[in-house]
Amino acid sequence: MTAQQVHRNVADCLDDLRTKDRLLSSIHKISSLLTRSISLDTILMLIVKETTQVFGFSRLAVFLTDTDRGLLECRYIHGFSPDDSERALLLPYRLQDHDCVETRVALYGKTIYVRDYSNDPTLTPIDRKVSRIMRRVSTIAVPLKIKSRIIGLITADKDDVRLTLTKRDINILTTFANQASIFIENARLQEQNKRKIKQLLTLQEISKKTSSALNLDKLCQVICTSARQISKAIGSVLYLFDEEGKSLTIAAARGFDTAATRTVHLKKGVGLVGWVAKSGKPILVDDVGVDPQYHPILDNITSLLAVPLNSDKRTIGVxxxxxDERAAFTEDDLKLLLIYAGHAASLIRNARLYGQVMTERNFRENILESSPNSMITINLKKEVTSVNRRTEELFRLRRKDVLGVHVGEMFPAEIVRIVALALDDHAVVNRKEIQQNNRDNSPVILGVTSSLLRTHQGSLIGAMLIVRDLTEEKKTEELIRRLDRLTSLGQVSAGIAHEIRNPLTSINFNVQLLAKKGVASDTAQRLLADTQEGIDRIRILVKGMLGFAKPSLPSLQSDSLPRVIEGAIGLMDSQLKKKKIDVVLDLQSSLPQAVFDAHQIQQVLVNLLLNSMEAMPNGGIISITGRYEGRAAKHAAQIVLRISDKGSGIPRDHLSRIFNPFFTTKPEGTGLGLSIVHKIMEQHGASVDVVSEQNQGTTFILRFPIQLRKERGNVSI
Ligand SMILES: Nc1ncnc2c1ncn2[C@@H]1O[C@H](COP(=O)(O)OP(=O)(O)OP(=O)(O)O)[C@@H](O)[C@H]1O
Ligand SMILES: [Mg+2]
Incomplete structure (x- = not known):
């Protein structure tokens, strides 16, 4: 090795050491930041910054893989022109479909160093296109790996200048990339966790909101709104099975034209939604355009996520x-929506059950409400817990005033006693009769039946009273009894009257003869006069008895009631004056004509006027009113006459007896007046009633039902 070579080696080593040192301090810098919670973007930015500084790159991009969706996305770039950045960040590579440097590094985890794009046989058309667009001359692509798992890659270059990287540079870069991978993965996991926690919190919040809706329609709408919120979707649709479980209809939708959603009917198993409904499995579709199973039903759908609504091991909907964007949803969104769908399904089930219970309850309440009997329930504290409409009418109270109030505050003492019997002694009553007064003081007879209310387990929780208005029933019973009595009495009376009349005629004749002959002393004459008086009374009685027993059948004719009334008053005129009694007439001018026996009705009126007169020994006013009442639910059209006095009144215990023959409270009375009134009215198909209060006065009410004969413009009783 020459001195020059040695010198160069030493220089290289020093360089290497310096680079390593810089990188070490970078790694140290980044890892010190990692103890704090720091975003993935910041980590990427730091890595890019350090790498460009240490290696002198001018452009750098970090790609991360999305293994779930098989995508390679550019997550961070540095040094590109704004246009290039936009292009790079927009386009994810599909790992399986796009063949290029980036996808190969991401798939096989090996560094690729392209020294010269213009002269590299391994390059693919995509690479060449990228190099042209990005004006790429050479590039280095290093995998980001954690052990053998590839999480992405870094690509770097120097604008249009060719890279000159040594093997050592690449090794150092690879080591740095490995370290950076750990940072990236950490930050990514942290972000994922944060996102998941946030999503779960949102889910919890939304689920809480959904739980408060009990009406099914409202609930479905809330579910749709929430689903859209959870998955940040544009539209949401809730499909529910029909009752037979064969086809699906849209129960609610958000983000679509409502008219379009109304007509949708989907068959189980058909289309994506039908498949989810049939299989009970979720589905995530990035692009419905390429999915052969997709049936376009609603507009503006590009990607979708459909999860089953499973409740009780049954799919009830989707x-x-x-x-409208491609691949808008992730696996995470799917998992989250699945959790929410589980919750929503059980809420729908509850809402349906609630709906059923409410329908049944309303049905029962309707029955109770429309019952002709009053029904009252009372709890153990003797507070009223429910009453029906009839109770309000019968006891003249308002529901809102009685609910929760002690029974003693709103109901008569007899009712309170019956409740006490039931709740304290567990003794029930059956049709116990109690009496009440109507607004007009007429008596009302009520039949009360009590029963105990118990839970399924048998413990006592209260009592129920059923109260029936027996007044009409009682009146009818009384009428039948009276008629019975009258019939037999009539027969007996007729017999007796007949038997008495014959001997009475001869007694009368004899007494008159004796009186005329003047044979007797003064005392005997007085006795004879007394006897004559007695005979006269017996004759009146016998006449009355015979009249009562065999009243002639009414001869009916169309006539005016006011005329007959005035006739009756005329007959009584002198007596009325003598007793200082005024008769005040108040007759409706439009009273129609009626068909009746004028003589008999006059008899009725005279008897009633006589009684009133006798009830007012010191004089006073008798008022007679006449009204026409049109047809109503309870009665036919009728003319109603009311004859009222302010006399002594009739004691309550006499009221049921005054129409009986021979019932009288007067020393001189025969007690036949009212029984004749009753009989005549009955023969006319009319009725007589009485309302009276002791020391206040009495009113007799005569009702003449009439039939309007249109063709003659006339009426008949
Ligand atoms: N307007 C009235 N005010 C008070 N009491 C009445 C009245 N009308 C009837 N009564 C009571 O009803 C009873 C029966 O009446 P009814 O007309 O049948 O017989 P009477 O009047 O006693 O006898 P008679 O009619 O034969 O003279 C009377 O005795 C009286 O006690
Ligand atoms: Mg009388």
Missing amino acids: LQVTS
């Missing part, structure tokens, strides 16, 4: 996110 959640799809889409983008």
Whole structure:
């Protein structure tokens, strides 16, 4: 070795040592930074900076591989013109399809040094194209490797100047690249972790939001919005199976024309979505344009991600996110969307169950609401937990005022007693009758049935009361009983009256004869007069009995009720004046004509006026109102007359008996007046009711149902 050679070797060694030293300090610099959390871009920038400085490169690019998608992406560049940078960063190489220096280094992990692009037989058309565009003369491409795993490569050159790298330079560069790989991988993992944590946090946040939606439609929309958010997609579509599980329809979509989504029906197994639905497996498509399975249904889809909605080992639908860009979604996005889809599927299932439960509940509530009986539930604290509409009507209360309130505050004492019986003594009642007063003070008879409410396990949780309005029923029963009694009484009365009438005629004749002959003393004459008075009373009674027993059938004729009313008042005029009683008439001017027996209805009115008069011994006012009431749910069209007095009133326990024959509270009364009223009204197909309050007064209500005969413009009872 010549002295010159030795000198050169020493110089080389020194150079080598200097380079190594610089590189070591670079590595030290970068690794000291790594203890802090620092981004992948910063690491790449540092590596590029150190490499260009140590080796004097003017242009440098770092490529990283994406093994999941088989891509090689340019992640960092230095020294390129802005146009070139844009081109380089935009285009990922497909490892399997593109053959060039970069992909070969990335695939085989061997450094490639192209000394001269114009004269290298190993170069491919892509290389030549790149060299032309980038004005590349020579390049060095060093793999980034961790052990035998290739994570990317660094390429470097010196603008349009040819590189002159020694083997030693390449070795040093390779060593540096190996070290840099570790830094890059570290930063990449850190970033991935950070991204995953962030994604998981977003997922958790979104899942929480989704969980609060119970309405299925709303839930599907929230799921679509969330899916789009999670995968940063442009569109999202939620497909659900129909009831038979054969075809899929769109339950919600985001980012698409709603009209277009409404008509979509997909068969299980057909198309990408159909395949996901059938296989229960997710799918990631970078470019639907090259996928033969893809069925274009919606616009603006280039890449998509579709995951199954699996619940209870069954696929109930498919959640799809889409983008108008190629390869917009990663494997990570897929994993994340899968997790979310699992959550969404169970929420959909819950929402469906909830929907079913609500439908059943509404159905039950509807039945309760439309029940003709009042239903009340009460908890163990004796607070009202539910009431139906009928309860509001019957007890004249509002639901919102009773719920949660102690039963004693809103319901009558009898109800409270029945609740106490049920909850304290576990004793139930069946159709226990209680009485209430209506707004107009007319009595209402209620039948209360109680039952205990228990859980499935049998523990007592409250009581339920079913309350029926028995008033009408009772009235009908009473009417039937009365009619029964009247019929038999009528027959007996007729018999008795007949038997009495004959001997009475002869007694009457004899007494009159004795009185006329004047044979008796004064005392005997007085006795005879008393006897005559007694006979007269018996005659009136017998006449009444016979009238009651065999009232003649009404002879019906179209007539005016006001006329008959005035006739009846006329008949009573002198008596009314004597008793200082005024009759106030308030008859609707448009009262239609009706068909009735004028004589009998006059008898009815006279009997009622007489009773009112007798109930007001010190005078007062009797008012008579007449109203026409059109057809309503409960009754036919009718004329209603109300005869009211402010007299003594009728005690409550008499009310059910006043229509009975011979029921009287008057020393001189026969007790036949009202029973005759009742009978006549009944024979006319009309009705009589009474409302009375002791010491306040009495109102008799006569209802004449009428049929409008259109053809004659007339009405009949
Ligand atoms: N307007 C009224 N005010 C108070 N009580 C009445 C009234 N109308 C009827 N009553 C009560 O009803 C009972 C029965 O009446 P009803 O007309 O049948 O018989 P009466 O009036 O007692 O006897 P009669 O009619 O034969 O004179 C009466 O005795 C009375 O107690
Ligand atoms: Mg009377």
